[in-house]
Every structure is written in C-alpha cells, then in structure tokens.
Amino acid sequence: MALDTETLTLLLDAVRRFVTDRLVPAEEALAHTGEIPPDIVAEMRELGLFGLSISPDYGGLGLTMEEEVRVVFELGQTSPAFRSLAGTNIGIGSQSIVLAGTDEQRSHYLPKLASGELIGSFALTEPDAGSDAMSLRTSAVRDGDHYVLNGTKRFITNAPVAGLFSVMARTAPERKASSISCFLVDAGTPGLTLGKPDKKMGQAGALTCDVVFDNCRVPATALLGGEEGTGFRTAMRVLDKGRLHISALCVGIAERLVRDAVKYATERKQFGQPIAEFQLVQAMIADSQAELYAARSMVLDAARKRDRGENTTLEAACCKLYATEMVGRVADRAVQIHGGAGYISEYAVERFYRDVRLFRIYEGTSQIQQLVIARETIKAYS
Numbered sequence: 001m002a003l004d005t006e007t008l009t010l011l012l013d014a015v016r017r018f019v020t021d022r023l024v025p026a027e028e029a030l031a032h033t034g035e036i037p038p039d040i041v042a043e044m045r046e047l048g049l050f051g052l053s054i055s056p057d058y059g060g061l062g063l064t065m066e067e068e069v070r071v072v073f074e075l076g077q078t079s080p081a082f083r084s085l086a087g088t089n090i091g092i093g094s095q096s097i098v099l100a101g102t103d104e105q106r107s108h109y110l111p112k113l114a115s116g117e118l119i120g121s122f123a124l125t126e127p128d129a130g131s132d133a134m135s136l137r138t139s140a141v142r143d144g145d146h147y148v149l150n151g152t153k154r155f156i157t158n159a160p161v162a163g164l165f166s167v168m169a170r171t172a173p174e175r176k177a178s179s180i181s182c183f184l185v186d187a188g189t190p191g192l193t194l195g196k197p198d199k200k201m202g203q204a205g206a207l208t209c210d211v212v213f214d215n216c217r218v219p220a221t222a223l224l225g226g227e228e229g230t231g232f233r234t235a236m237r238v239l240d241k242g243r244l245h246i247s248a249l250c251v252g253i254a255e256r257l258v259r260d261a262v263k264y265a266t267e268r269k270q271f272g273q274p275i276a277e278f279q280l281v282q283a284m285i286a287d288s289q290a291e292l293y294a295a296r297s298m299v300l301d302a303a304r305k306r307d308r309g310e311n312t313t314l315e316a317a318c319c320k321l322y323a324t325e326m327v328g329r330v331a332d333r334a335v336q337i338h339g340g341a342g343y344i345s346e347y348a349v350e351r352f353y354r355d356v357r358l359f360r361i362y363e364g365t366s367q368i369q370q371l372v373i374a375r376e377t378i379k380a381y382s
C-alpha cells in the first residue's frame with residue numbers, strides 16, 4: 001500500500017465528507033448548468049483528487065490501484081460528472097505519460113496534471129474508428145524536427161477544458177499496432193481546434209467534443225517516449241487501468257442507488273404499509289445488493305492483482321463488463337422502486353438512470369469487453 005491504514009482512512013473520510021457535504025447538494029444545479037462551480041474545482045484540487053494515481057515524485061498521492069478504487073467507490077456516490085473532471089487526470093489523460101513518457105515529459109506534465117492546474121485528455125476515438133481503434137486515420141508525418149498532424153478525434157472527454165491531449169496518430173500506413181504513435185499536444189497549438197460541446201443523454205457537466213487537427217505542427221519531442229510505434233499498445237495498457245477505475249465508479253453509483261431506493265421504499269406507503277415490506281420490492285433490493293457486492297469484490301480482487309504487478313487485461317475487462325451492466329440494472333430497479341416518481345426529475349434516480357448508460361459504451365463497449373475476455377480466456381487454455 002502507498003498509504004498507511006490511518007492515512008488511507010483519513011483520506012477516505014475526507015472524500016466521503018466532501019461528497020456528502022459539497023457534491024451531493026450541488027448535483028441538481030450541475031445537471032441544469034452543466035458547469036462545475038470553480039470553488040468545488042478548487043476543493044477537488046486541495047483534496048488531491050487530480051493526482052490520485054500520479055507518483056509523489058511529481059506531486060501526486062501515488063495511490064495503489066486498490067487505494068484508488070476505494071476512493072472512487074466514494075466519488076461514485078454523487079453525479080459522475082464531478083468525477084469526470086478529475087478522472088482523466090487520474091486515468092486516461094495522464095497514464096500514457098506515467099507508463100511510457102520520457103523523463104522530460106514526466107517532469108514537464110505530471111506535476112501540473114497532479115495538481116489539476118492542467119487537464120489531460122485522451123484522444124483515441126475518431127468518427128470512423130470507435131471499437132476498431134486500430135483503424136484510426138489521424139496521421140502524423142515527420143517533417144524535419146516536427147510532426148504534422150491531420151485528422152479528427154470524436155467524443156473526447158474533457159477536451160473543452162483540456163490543456164493537454166494524448167493523441168493517438170498513424171505514423172505508418174499498415175494496419176498493425178506498431179503503425180500508431182502517441183503525441184502530447186498542448187491546447188492552443190496552431191492547427192488544433194475544438195468542435196462544439198456535444199449534447200448528451202446524461203452526465204451534464206462532463207464535457208466532450210471533437211478535436212480537429214489541421215496541419216497541426218508539433219515538435220518531435222512531443223512524441224510520447226521519444227519512440228514511434230508504441231502508441232496503440234500504450235493506449236491499450238492505459239485502458240486496462242481505466243476500465244478498472246470505471247468499474248469502481250459503477251460500484252459507488254450502485255451503492256448510492258440502492259441507498260436511495262431503500263430510503264424511498266421505507267418511506268413510501270401503499271396498501272397501508274411501506275413498500276419495502278412487500279417481497280416483490282424486496283426482491284429488487286436483494287438482487288441489486290447482491291450484484292453490487294459481486295462487482296465490488298471483483299474490482300477489489302482485480303485491483304490487488306494489478307498491485308502485485310500481474311497482468312489484469314482479462315480481469316479489467318471482466319470488471320468493466322460486469323460492473324457497467326450491473327449498474328444499469330441497479331439504476332433500472334431503482335427507478336422501478338420509485339414508481340411514477342422515478343420517472344420525474346425531482347428524484348436523483350431519474351438522472352442517474354441516464355448517467356449510467358454511458359458506462360456500457362465508453363472506454364470499450366460491453367461487446368469489446370466480451371471480445372477481450374474471450375480472447376484472453378482462449379489464450380490461457382489453449
């Protein structure tokens with residue numbers, strides 16, 4: 001563990017208090033304005049949330065994966081849009097540099113990402129390259145001691161507020177992993193423009209938009225790790241970690257939804273008694289609680305395995321598949337338990353129902369997780 005038990009308990013308590021006292025009361029306003037108030041962002045920075053997974057050498061907390069998922073279980077107890085702002089710095093927006101950056105790239109970017117001064121964004125997906133990430137078309141052509149980038153990235157989380165983009169681009173034409181490289185591109189670089197913020201089904205306040213590269217020149221030092229051809233494998237390794245993080249978030253949200261559903265079921269009376277006393281309602285509570293416990297156990301197990309230095313490609317995909325589908329079912333039951341009230345926006349379950357739909361899609365759809373699980377399982381037994 002990176003932290004001793006007492007320090008970890010203090011951190012988890014502080015995050016829990018912050019979520020309960022500051023974030024939950026601000027959820028509804030965030031859903032309407034789509035903007036996280038600056039004082040809340042400042043408190044997130046003070047708590048160290050942006051640097052959870054970045055080494056203390058660069059100003060982060062350097063949490064182990066188990067510690068990180070425990071913090072994320074807490075962060076999940078509120079609108080996921082709050083987590084999303086810090087989430088890319090903890091995960092896909094910083095981990096390429098952590099895993100594969102040069103010393104110069106690490107010392108230049110990681111302290112600013114850890115403090116939250118800089119928001120990092122991960123630019124892999126394109127209009128015609130979603131699940132089939134290797135077919136991406138954004139190109140990077142060497143020109144003296146620069147590269148010239150051309151192409152469009154789509155649905156890029158935090159792009160509207162990002163200061164840094166980890167951009168996967170093609171440096172060779174063949175369809176193979178070694179044709180793809182990763183570039184660290186600063187916002188404001190001439191030739192980099194942003195599309196309009198996307199209008200989404202849920203998660204208002206979690207910002208996404210297109211990122212367009214039009215003859216965008218970056219110095220050769222922007223090539224991650226100083227080496228061409230490592231971008232795809234690095235992206236996959238980044239996603240192995242990201243998928244565990246998202247799974248932990250789903251566990252946290254499911255806990256919140258079960259709590260909200262139980263509260264409603266114990267207060268709401270029909271046929272002269274609280275609906276929580278009806279066995280058909282209890283069945284929904286029981287199924288949600290059992291599935292939530294299973295997902296929590298899976299996430300902790302996979303996180304510990306990762307902390308032991310073992311490969312967790314299979315486990316991360318299992319967690320992502322199970323936890324994201326689980327939270328979808330839990331949200332659906334929470335709405336059902338609320339009855340008509342669950343369909344109107346006065347109750348948080350209506351909003352969470354829409355928010356959680358994204359988890360089965362981003363950082364690899366459920367179908368991609370199935371593909372990875374099957375591939376890894378067949379590899380292991382043949």
Ligand code: COS
Binds near residue numbers: 124236313365372
């Ligand atoms: N860790 C390290 N390396 C990995 C890896 C991992 N988890 N997964 C794949 N690789 C490597 C493979 O070992 C292979 O290396 P070699 O060329 O040396 O053999 C290379 O990467 C290509 O892998 P693969 O052959 O599996 O690529 P495919 O095109 O068949 O598909 C999937 C890979 C489908 C798993 C990948 O495209 C994927 O995850 N798609 C979903 C993308 C996604 O999650 N998008 C969300 C964007 S972020 S919101």
